[in-house]
Amino acid sequence: MPYVVTRSCCADASCVLACPVNCIHPAPGEPGFGTADMLYVDPRTCVDCGACTTACPVDALKPHTALSEAELPFLELNASYYKENPHADRAPMYVVPRQRTLPPGELSVAVVGAGPAGLFAADELLRHPGVRVTVFDRLPTPYGLARAGVAPDHQDTKQVTELFRAIESQPGFSYRLGVRVGTDLTHQDLLRAHHAVIYATGAATDKRLGIDGEELPGSVSATDFVAWYNGHPDRARDDHPLDTERAVVVGNGNVALDVARILTADPDALACTDISDRALAALRAGKVREVVLLGRRGPAQAAFTVPELLALSALKDVDVRVEGWPDDLAPDATEKTRLLAELAARTPVEGRRRIVLRFLASPVRLTGDDTVRALEIAATELRTDEDGTVRAVPTDATQILETGLVLRSIGYRARPVPGLPFDEDTATVPHEGGRVEPGVYVAGWIKRGPTGFIGTNKTCAHETVESLLDDFAAGRLTQPEPGAGPGTDALDLAAWRAIDRAERAAGEAQGRPRVKLTDTESLRRAAARPAPALRG
Template sequence: MPYVVTRSCCADASCVLACPVNCIHPAPGEPGFATAEMLYVDPRTCVDCGACTTACPVDALKPHTALGAAELPFLELNAAYYKENPHSDRTPMYVVPPRPGLPTGELSVAVVGAGPAGLFAADELLRHPGVRVTVHDRLPTPYGLARAGVAPDHQDTKQVTRLFRTIESQPGFSYRLGVEVGTDLTHADLLREHHAVIYAVGAATDRRLGIAGEELRGSVSATDFVAWYNGHPDRAHDEHDLDTERAVVIGNGNVALDVARILTADPETLARTDISDRALSALRRSKVREVVLLGRRGPAQAAFTVPELIALRALKDVDVRVEGWPEGLDPDATEKTRLLAQLAARTPVEGRRRIVLRFLTGPVRLVGEASVRALETTATTLRTDEDGTVRAVPTGSTQTLETGLVLRSVGYRARPVPGLPFDEDTATVPHEGGRVTPGVYVAGWIKRGPTGFIGTNKTCAQETVASLLADAAAGRLTQPAGATGPATDAPGLAAWRAIDDAERAAGEAQGRPRVKFTDTESLHRAGRAVPAARR
């Protein structure tokens, strides 16, 4: 098997279309395309040409000879897919539609949000001659969750920023950083200056649990905790009391696993990453020895992905325990349950830190006066509705877990965008194919909700840009009046490159990828130190 996919990937068909022998599945038009956690390379027909690795925007593909010990399970995962999905018919199932033509003249588009969704949208637009894209972000740095959301021990995932650097280097691309739309610029300002606006502002807040005691000190949003250890300027200077032997994470998605890994990791290993220095100092003093992840439902319904579970299984010096296995659940029911059953069968090692995946358990209330000292939980049982939905039903049996830190990780939630409609139930902007109205569009989590992976935003952006280009070709966009906003002189690409250079130089001196500036004043100061050659 020459090449193997080694993590959750974009499933956007970049590698599928690059492959000369149609050996990567699911492909466009096949069941699972654009919704699968990852793609799979058929070992029978791969010719080891390497075209897929060049096309992959997240460096998810590796030659089988380059796999590390922790990545070897992906060989089994890949083989298992083709046992169930042989794909003997190699007839193309999908024809890529031609891009719509554009009217003569330039097309100016504002993109609000410099995260993966915004940059993928810019990339799609800049494939057309005559298009200019200005990407806005309220922070002095771009890349969104790729910079401030990916766990520092997942440096390989952050390699997608190399693609972003290529995107921002294209002719017709520009940044306006440190600019908040709704404060420094209005929606009306953007519409006057550009033919169209794409909002790719993500989901900046977290969902609440709605239980008593949630406001106590020590009850923390995982969203904020992740931003803290990643050095996000909004949260980098928060204080988190890690003077507790047990932390509890409510939720069992990929973010919950990230938090558990960071809390139990060897700080000296983290010291070789781009983790915030402030967070690293706190983790060195941490007394946390156990992190318990609570899931209301069972192992089969766990929200984390198989690649993240494989990474968890490969941890050294950290025990992983599984509790709350439903009666009658076949360990071989899915790849996820098989891996969890293997973890459950392990023998704990005395003295190790541990991560406990506890299923069939829901939170009831946080106990404490000024701060959290315990979490009351309830056992649950599974019930399947007529439509097939599996729900967790409390049994009434309760237990109290002593803890001084409870992190809720039950999903992100977007905020309303000034000037746009907003659906409070889904926390998204209503749209059709990314189109809110002709001239106004959405992409990423504000469009579809907090689902998918970094690369998923590429497929999402392609749909939105197709709607925008169709409106341009049909003459439905309004001619801009010109730049009228107060932030037209905001820091741009040169300022970001100066920040990037300074962070990398500081990192190189310490044997790290970078040392982040974690407050806006330092970021702006570094951004003003632009070399003369870039001015």
């Protein structure tokens, strides 16, 4: 196979458009797009032209001769996808949507949220002449989870920010950062100043366990823990009890794997990344030797993706153990269970830190006086409902795990957006094709829930923008009021570029991608620094 898609795939389908022989799938509009773990190159039709590599924003596509030892399993993973998913119903080629002809006159759109969903929406809009987009965010920095959610040891995935730099450099694009919509500005303020508003505010809160002791110190949201080690201004000054030999993560999705890797990583290796300095110092002084990931259901139902499991299995200085394997589960039932079976068969190495993937175990209660001291867990049994849903049912068999740190990682929830309807059950804003009403739209997790990958936001944003442009063409949007506009102390693109320069320069001095500024005051000071004068 000449080219291979590897772990850092963001699934935004840029490579699909670049490929001249339609050998990368699932493509937009095909079964599996947006839900498959990643995209895959078909070895039977790839012609080794390399066009996909130039289109990929995260350097995920590589010649098979350039794969590292840790990436070699992706060779078979790409090929096996087509054995199981022949895509007999796929179209001969994914058709690139043609640029629409819009009514004469300027179209002004506010986008609330500067993460991937918001920036992809801006990109879709700016493909059309006469469109101006202003992107708002409450933080002084853009990029959302691409900056504050991707683990620092996954620097390849963070390369997607170079695509965002290209988007924000387009004519008609502007930032207003450090602005709280709902406080500094209202929904009505935005509507008065623009033809339309797109909300791409994400899902910022976590789901609760709902067990006794959850409020004890040492019981932490994985969302907050990730924000801490990534230097998010909201959480950068937090402290976490890392003086415990065992940490427990409730959940087994990709975020849970991220947390486990960071807790067991060599701090010297992390020192070469953009991890928060405060978090790095705490990890150096920490005593964590084992991280247990609890999954209520079995290995076949694990939420993590195969690429992330491959990355975990490639760790050189950390043991990965598997516990709770159902007796009736065939180890080669899926690619995921095959990999887990291989991990289960490994011989532990004495003295190494370890990550334990423990299945069929459910949290019961946290115990301790002034802080978490232990977690009681119950063994579970799997039962299949009439509709095929596999449920985990707790049994009477319980066990006590001594620990001083328990991180819940069982999903995200969006917060209601002031001025918009909100469905409490799905934690999303009700919409039709992204349209809440003419002039008001949603994109990303606030639209569809916390599903998909970074690139999934691209097709999500395309659908929303199509709805917006339909309304503009039909005359359903209200004209902005003359002179209306926000008058807040916001940071613009030049201010963000000044912050970016300051962080990169500090990183270059230490051999790191960047050293993040983690408090609002420091960020605003860096934003005020003028750009260096051009020589000559």
